[in-house]
Amino acid sequence: MEIIILPTPDDVARTAADAIEDQVRRGPSVLGLATGSTPLGTYRELIDRHRNGGLSFAAAQAFLLDEYVGLPASHPQSYHSVIRAEFTASVDFNAGAVHGLDGMARDPQAEAAEYEARIAAAGGVDVQILGIGTDGHVGFNEPMSSLASRTRIKTLTRQTRLDNARFFDAAEDVPDHVLTQGLGTIRDARHLLLLAMGEAKAEAVAAAVEGPVGAFCPASALQLHPHVSVLLDEAAASRLAHRGYYQDTFSRKPAWQGL
Template structure:
């Protein structure tokens, strides 16, 4: 596991984008797993500055709310369209998001899992981590080998996401999320974390026991994980077995 510690939150996006740019240059038809949320979104703005030809890149979103109408500005389909597809000039036909408006969400979840496998899997999966350790919408208690499925959001997650909606009541109760087992099948996991409020859960995920109580702890089971964290988020980390920590400062953090 590689851990890059950078001075500021904005620098995490730059460093993560540099890692992705190297992958895309070596594999122009790379399959990316894209995430939304406060920590991952700056990656796409930074990646756009690399001016890569991404016309053959394919992307799969991690999750989607169930029950929002098509075109809702806070649906992840719309966030991905604005922040990823448009910003990076991806072919919309190459970008997939779970169908949260499907008449049968469970079937849509199974179809989505199969679609990822059908393209040969994800090359690099971008991740953030929630305050309770969730990856995507895999809440505490999720099976470590879980597949893409319909999940009920915890109240804490709904409260955290309420800032994106007009009222807390508008936050959906359910979602479709890639499972932890699905995420672990990606060839490279890229976790981006910002802020002192994430320091405790990041330390638990990387240095604590592997347990369903902290879904992010499954990162310890993957052979190729890169963590990019600002100094505040990394403040409680202890370097463990198999972990290589690198501090990035100055111009190197803004390339």
């Protein structure tokens, strides 16, 4: 893991956008997009670079990380709607280039298998954006998820439903089930960008980066990936035992800028 500690959330957003821009400018690319509050600054930065810096997504495709079961794509809190409002409608992805799971699929397991096939047919994901939950989940891979899991239906924990209640009128409105890319699916992406900001994420970050690899902290499975960039602000890095080492070794220039 490449641990990059930055002064502020804005610095995290700009550095993540640098990695995505670098990939997109190389040619046709497949991006993995996450929702939630963590990547919002990165998406705003990419929109600005599209509008003012000539960054085009016309040759790119994107795959969403997960989706609520039981919400139609038109629902304002479906991840189809959220990612469109936050990012894709403001740049120049071609029609049909942004792919998501169907939360209303009559057969969720078949939908999950078909989604895996679509990712494979696109050549796999080049850069996957990830956040981390306070319990260490990535995507909706909750604690005790298989480290080799593929896209599938999952039941949300009470903690995750409470964490996501801020996006709904009430906690009981948060769906109980989701479709999510599995940890094995996520680890198939060629470059993982794990973003975390704020002290509330510090304990989960420390467990994911410095703790043992195990299902209790799903994000720890990312330690097994050959190219992970963990972008943290000072608060999210505050529980790291080897914080000084990471700052001395990695913070000055991310590795992808030297490739």
